[in-house]
Amino acid sequence: MFFSYVKIACRNLWRNKGFSAINIFGLTLGIATCLLILLYVQHELSYDRFNKNADRIVRVVFRAKVQGQQLREANVFPPVAKTLLANYPEVEAACRLSNAGTTLLAYGDQAFLEKSLVFADPDVFRIFSFPLERGDAATALSRPNSVVVTRVAAAKYFGKLDPIGKIIEDKTHGIRYTVTGLMDAIPENAHFHFDLFASMANNPDAASASWMSSGYFTYLLLKKGTNAGTLESAFPAMLNRYMGPQILQAMNLSLADFTKNGNQIGLYLQPLADIHLHSDFTNDFEPYGDIRYIYIFSAIALFMLLIACINFMNLSTAGAARRAREVGIRKVMGSGRPQLVAQFLAESILIALAALALSVFLVKAVLPFFNELSGRSLQFDINEQVWLLPALLAIGIVTGLFAGSYPAFFLSAMDPVTVLKGRFTAGKKSRVLRSGLVVFQFSISIVLMICTAVVYRQLSYIQHKKLGYVKDQVLVLPAWQLGSKSAVLRDQLHSDPRVLRISKSDFLPAGPSNSNNFFIYTGEVSAQIKSIRYEVDENYIPTLGMQLAAGRNFEADMPTDSTALIISETAAAALGLGNGQAAIGKMVLHTNNGITERFRVIGVVKDFHFKSLHEKIAPLVMTLTRNSGTLILKTAAINTAELLTSIKAEWTVLDPAIPFSYSFLDDRFAATYRAEENTGKLLVVLAGLTIFVACLGLFGLATFTARQRFKEIGIRKVLGASVGGIVQLLSAEFLRLVLLALVIGAPVAWWAMHTWLEDYEYRTAIPWWIFLWAAAAAAFIAICTVGLQALRAALANPVNSLRNE
Numbered sequence: 001m002f003f004s005y006v007k008i009a010c011r012n013l014w015r016n017k018g019f020s021a022i023n024i025f026g027l028t029l030g031i032a033t034c035l036l037i038l039l040y041v042q043h044e045l046s047y048d049r050f051n052k053n054a055d056r057i058v059r060v061v062f063r064a065k066v067q068g069q070q071l072r073e074a075n076v077f078p079p080v081a082k083t084l085l086a087n088y089p090e091v092e093a094a095c096r097l098s099n100a101g102t103t104l105l106a107y108g109d110q111a112f113l114e115k116s117l118v119f120a121d122p123d124v125f126r127i128f129s130f131p132l133e134r135g136d137a138a139t140a141l142s143r144p145n146s147v148v149v150t151r152v153a154a155a156k157y158f159g160k161l162d163p164i165g166k167i168i169e170d171k172t173h174g175i176r177y178t179v180t181g182l183m184d185a186i187p188e189n190a191h192f193h194f195d196l197f198a199s200m201a202n203n204p205d206a207a208s209a210s211w212m213s214s215g216y217f218t219y220l221l222l223k224k225g226t227n228a229g230t231l232e233s234a235f236p237a238m239l240n241r242y243m244g245p246q247i248l249q250a251m252n253l254s255l256a257d258f259t260k261n262g263n264q265i266g267l268y269l270q271p272l273a274d275i276h277l278h279s280d281f282t283n284d285f286e287p288y289g290d291i292r293y294i295y296i297f298s299a300i301a302l303f304m305l306l307i308a309c310i311n312f313m314n315l316s317t318a319g320a321a322r323r324a325r326e327v328g329i330r331k332v333m334g335s336g337r338p339q340l341v342a343q344f345l346a347e348s349i350l351i352a353l354a355a356l357a358l359s360v361f362l363v364k365a366v367l368p369f370f371n372e373l374s375g376r377s378l379q380f381d382i383n384e385q386v387w388l389l390p391a392l393l394a395i396g397i398v399t400g401l402f403a404g405s406y407p408a409f410f411l412s413a414m415d416p417v418t419v420l421k422g423r424f425t426a427g428k429k430s431r432v433l434r435s436g437l438v439v440f441q442f443s444i445s446i447v448l449m450i451c452t453a454v455v456y457r458q459l460s461y462i463q464h465k466k467l468g469y470v471k472d473q474v475l476v477l478p479a480w481q482l483g484s485k486s487a488v489l490r491d492q493l494h495s496d497p498r499v500l501r502i503s504k505s506d507f508l509p510a511g512p513s514n515s516n517n518f519f520i521y522t523g524e525v526s527a528q529i530k531s532i533r534y535e536v537d538e539n540y541i542p543t544l545g546m547q548l549a550a551g552r553n554f555e556a557d558m559p560t561d562s563t564a565l566i567i568s569e570t571a572a573a574a575l576g577l578g579n580g581q582a583a584i585g586k587m588v589l590h591t592n593n594g595i596t597e598r599f600r601v602i603g604v605v606k607d608f609h610f611k612s613l614h615e616k617i618a619p620l621v622m623t624l625t626r627n628s629g630t631l632i633l634k635t636a637a638i639n640t641a642e643l644l645t646s647i648k649a650e651w652t653v654l655d656p657a658i659p660f661s662y663s664f665l666d667d668r669f670a671a672t673y674r675a676e677e678n679t680g681k682l683l684v685v686l687a688g689l690t691i692f693v694a695c696l697g698l699f700g701l702a703t704f705t706a707r708q709r710f711k712e713i714g715i716r717k718v719l720g721a722s723v724g725g726i727v728q729l730l731s732a733e734f735l736r737l738v739l740l741a742l743v744i745g746a747p748v749a750w751w752a753m754h755t756w757l758e759d760y761e762y763r764t765a766i767p768w769w770i771f772l773w774a775a776a777a778a779a780f781i782a783i784c785t786v787g788l789q790a791l792r793a794a795l796a797n798p799v800n801s802l803r804n805e
Helices: 002-015 017-045 080-087 151-158 228-232 235-251 291-318 320-332 337-374 388-412 416-420 428-464 479-494 559-563 569-574 640-654 665-672 674-708 710-718 723-757 768-795 798-802
Strands: 057-066 069-073 091-099 103-107 110-114 117-120 132-134 146-150 167-170 175-183 196-199 217-222 264-271 474-477 499-504 516-520 529-536 548-551 564-568 587-592 595-605 620-624 631-635
Touching: 017 291, 017 337, 017 388, 017 674, 057 080, 080 091, 080 217, 080 235, 103 151, 110 151, 146 151, 151 175, 175 196, 228 264, 235 264, 291 388, 291 428, 291 674, 337 388, 337 674, 428 674, 428 723, 428 768, 474 640, 474 665, 479 499, 479 631, 479 640, 516 587, 529 569, 559 564, 559 595, 564 569, 569 595, 569 620, 595 620, 665 674, 723 768
Parallel strands: 117 196, 146 175, 529 620, 564 595
Antiparallel strands: 057 069, 057 217, 057 264, 091 117, 091 217, 103 110, 103 167, 132 175, 146 196, 167 175, 474 631, 499 631, 516 529, 548 595, 564 620, 587 595
């Protein structure tokens, strides 16, 4: 019986090659897109879950509210890990990670600028599932000057030599590390990636007892059965015991007084599996994902598959008249309705499985492009991914059953007497259903068009927004690597006409940068605010093209400027100093370890964006220093490549052992939003595919409608109807459906994008013309899709349609 169903299904598919091709192609695109998104979503949801004890690992994070400012930091104070381990039996193990930044590492006569070195406590290999291929995980980092390297780092520094026991020299920190362990690379789906784990004992600040400075990413392994919320509830008492006395000593302010007037401060526990998709902290190791995009892409996958299935339903029910006599004859010959349902479901499942097979090849072909677009390294390997084969079969069968369910029950319910007499019509209900499904398809398409337009408008807004500083043609050189020779390089660059200005500062408004928290106040110590301190020289503001709202810049020959302060407009407002001019000459205080420093405001710099546009501009102050090692060059917009070659030559002469490196400020800025830009491009592609599949169904439906009304069109032409009139007649119904889809889709799109934009502190508006553009685009797509078939039908010779009458 089954083989009979398959044989008849194949014959019907071949007999209706055009509609079968549309169905299979549409389902292939729908399933392939669904599979790609499924791979992406599965990868995003898998972050950090490879750890054996992922459900028991938490990270300690810091949240506070100071004078209305929200503080969210993923790193905490040096003693937190040791204090929790010693005082709370629920904590089985604790470790800290501290990013070493950019360091100069050397082995033999080879030197590398290393950005993948992290200081770690010994228990890092107990908490995380990073098994060592060589060495003892329990003791590998227990002694100073020890380092564990990944295979990537081992190959980079030692080639094919055995890394164990080899010495790596850290020229930046003056340390000679002995390799005590070898591990595989950290999996891609981890929230941090490092290639060298150095002993935390070599970090001089790690032994600090300060509860006022942060910088340590602290992870806990909780004992089985521990309730993280219960443990977290004990943190206020811990802060009062350990942080309270230090706040009192440093600021002459008790913790109780500090928390008055709405101030809040606290430590919290974040589950490891939540870090990648559910974080909103600053200064984390790597950019986060966003759970909202998971929802969006999952919805697109579902809608894409639904639209492909709807195409199948539409074409099957629209073409019901072609198979009406077949159904009538089968019923007369004794076939029951269950047998007919089984027959039609078998056909739809066969189509779905054929589409599934084609989609597998399509996914394999486009996966490299998809990986480049999404910034991921997704794999499609049935042998390695055991869940993939059951998922494929489930998608194929469920899609076939869903797509074929309504046509199967619709066709099997036909009255044999009616259809054999040739009086069968699809009926009003069938037309209403098809119209409803078309409206659904184009509602989804319109939502995607509007959402894509708004996303790209926001990304363009970010790229072109006035930031308050000039990022173009600004070259950043980490000259601190040259030590005292950096002054020689600076003097040489001063004489180069292609270098317009030079500043020395380790603080940059884009990309990775130094960052100092700086609590300041003007009157009562309880009214102090948190600001960011930039240590700059007198050339910093003009080099970066910043503007002063009032006052003056630092001056090199002004001795009193060592205790002078330039504050931002936001800092002036937060301190209650009024407008820019009113702040000039005011005294600003900073208390640390009981010692109060007094600064006089000499200038107010206009606000500039030194953080992500997701965050509101925070108060910022600038102090004068000449101890920074990073050179910031404003260059002429000509011969950049030649300039870099010249600088590299001068660098090599000064110290050939240190590799030359550089970056451009605009590239550092772009890197901040690269993940969002990739997501925007991915959304455009997925939206385009969804719209294309919707048009594919509309094209098939328009083709059938034109064929069904073939004789009517012939009669109208004989009676004098024009080609334009016939095209308008056939297109008008579909245009009405598209306009109805706009009425439904536009409010949904507005709500979705309004919610999405709320995550940006600085965002574009949703203009009315986007909805008009979406309406015009949808109408144009419908006209092009339907109009082609309508035009072909209108231009046909009416004799061909009337000769058998």
